Amino acid sequence: MINEDYYESYEDYKEDKRVRSMTPLQMVREFATTMGQPLDQPCMFDEDYDPELEGLRFGFICEEFQEFEDAPDKENQLKELCDMVYVCFGYAATYGWDMDGALADTHRNSMERCIWPDGTIHRSDEGKILKNPDHPKLSLEKYV
Numbered sequence: 001m002i003n004e005d006y007y008e009s010y011e012d013y014k015e016d017k018r019v020r021s022m023t024p025l026q027m028v029r030e031f032a033t034t035m036g037q038p039l040d041q042p043c044m045f046d047e048d049y050d051p052e053l054e055g056l057r058f059g060f061i062c063e064e065f066q067e068f069e070d071a072p073d074k075e076n077q078l079k080e081l082c083d084m085v086y087v088c089f090g091y092a093a094t095y096g097w098d099m100d101g102a103l104a105d106t107h108r109n110s111m112e113r114c115i116w117p118d119g120t121i122h123r124s125d126e127g128k129i130l131k132n133p134d135h136p137k138l139s140l141e142k143y144v
Helices: 010-014 017-021 024-035 051-069 074-094 099-114
Strands: none
Touching (some): 024 074, 024 099, 051 074
């Protein structure tokens, strides 16, 4: 956790190479811990979840999406896209979900599903990559 003893200044933190080696989930968990935000809480599918916390976390995602849509140029669009990813990982951290692992499995599954048994890639008329319907469905149960 970051505190006044960890870095002599904010400038030291900005230069910390450790941050570049962190996963997105590690980054948002560090942020939440430092800022005193709740982690590993019951989610909306659990009996004792906090609807206000859910509204707050979901609101962050909606807000960042709107800012992405309203970005005036590509630099700001990239910044808002990063913010959107960050708050999505923050949402996952709030509920104790391993989004790093889930994203890795999603990537692996997407790669496997998009290459058909004959080694080809199929596209729709619009250019969308088509997934092989016979490929097993992805399960992310172990990450929630």
